[in-house]
Amino acid sequence: MSQSTRSTTKRNIFWFRRDLRLSDNPALLAALESCDELIAVFILDEKLIKLSGSKRLAYFGQSLRSLDESLGNKLHLMVGDQVTVLKELISRYGADEVHISEEFEPYGAARDLRVEAAGIKLVRTGSPYAVSPGRVLKPSDATPYRVYTPFYRAWCVHGWRKPVAAPKDLKLVTPQSADRNFVDWKVPEGCEITPAGEAAALARWEVFKKSALASYDTERNNAGVDGTSKLSAHLKWGEIHPRTLLADLGTSNAHDVYRKEIAWREFYADVLFNNPHTENDYYAPRFKDMRYDKPGEKFKAWCEGRTGYPFVDAAMRQIVKEGWMHNRTRMVVASFLVKDLHLEWQLGADFFMEHLVDFDVASNAHGWQWTA
Incomplete structure (x- = not known):
């Protein structure tokens, strides 16, 4: 890429995160509107990968493949620290702006502030x-x-x-072979997940x-x-x-x-x-004073669908097999864990975090606290 090309072609970066789609994506449109060429990037976060269960990773990998296909196989799928990756792409392509859809959960918001503190301006449009x-x-x-x-x-x-409609002309920069770090996480044996x-x-x-x-x-x-x-x-x-x-x-x-x-x-x-502390702490502080039993065999039985209560057990076997559970059964098994087994809600919330394909930190933490 010549210096003259870098100086005459305006390029922006669009950083995909929790917006793996083309339609109704205002941030993507904003990025395209102000450039001649767009660098589409997703940065694999090793910390989040370590915290994700195998079913969620399998779904995530399929979702990235689907996004890449819709981009004409031009997604830069990078691995590493977000600041390091973005600075390298900005330098390589002479990119002017980094566009994102704004995130609000504690981890994502802190990550974006860290990126900006490193001198990378983020242009925010819309949210999930x-x-x-x-x-x-x-x-x-x-x-x-x-x-x-x-x-x-x-x-x-x-x-x-x-x-808003999907963009008609994507004008994407073609990534290098080293930028194509796709990982096809396998669906665990005996499990089934929905198409991504x-x-x-x-x-x-x-x-x-x-x-x-x-x-x-x-x-x-x-x-x-x-x-x-x-x-x-x-x-x-x-x-x-x-x-x-x-x-x-x-x-x-x-x-x-x-x-x-x-x-x-x-x-x-x-x-x-x-209330960012409520990701794993009490929304209503007075409930901290409640006394619970220590997890043991009865928690293990709950996790494995062996409580002896057919409705509870069927729901728990479903989440382990499919990474999904009906909303009503989520409330039933949560209530059973807290009110019948006398175990603290965070135990169940962590189990859901491991197994749910649709794990959402806000819905999980507060769904459990609402039930408990």
Whole structure:
């Protein structure tokens, strides 16, 4: 690449994170609008990989492959410290800007601040949420909501933008062979996971809209039927944006109930944003004083689906095999662990973190605390 080419061609970097899609990705559009060529990059985070269970890694690897295919096999899949990788790419390509979709959970937010402290300016556009955490505040005193129902009402009043189309012309820089560090993590023997990627997410949404959305208000709690959207893993990895789902919802009771489920995800993200310690600590400090038993054989039996309670055991066997569990059964097994076995909620939250493909730090921590 000649010096003259570097000086006349404007290049931006788009750093993919929890937004592994092309459609309804405002940050990607913003990056493309202000450059001649785009460097598409994902940086594998070795710390997060070590904390991820085998099923989630297998899904993640498939999702990256799907994203790369949609990019014409031009994804820079890098390994290493984010500051080091980004500085090398900026230097190599003469990139002007690094564009991102903003993240709000404690680890991601701290990582981005560290990158900026190293002198790399990040251009933020949008987030993984319909309404970014921190934006829904009480009109009386501009403080965050602590209770879901008033949050939901204010969230609806705040509103969200319409989805945006996928870019028509990507203008991507071709990566070098050393930039293609794909890892195909294997699905554990005896386990099954759902198909990953943006196309799979959009297809699943279409199936749900046609087959189950109209009865969602009456069937969502029935664990024995395919009555939920099963989009949680797709939302976790940003293969579909919640705005895409919200745009298709009407005013029926079933549609409103589904909208409320999306709002629960955003409420938990807002709570964690305003109370970052609650990732693994108590939201209500008074519950710290409760006494629990020490984990032993009964915790092992819960993990392995051997409690003797068929409904609980079936749900626990499902999460181990599929990396997924119906929302109602998640609440049942959580309640059983805390209220029947008298074990602290963090034990179950850590088990879910290991096994769930759709693990989301805010939803997991606060879903467990809400049940406990």
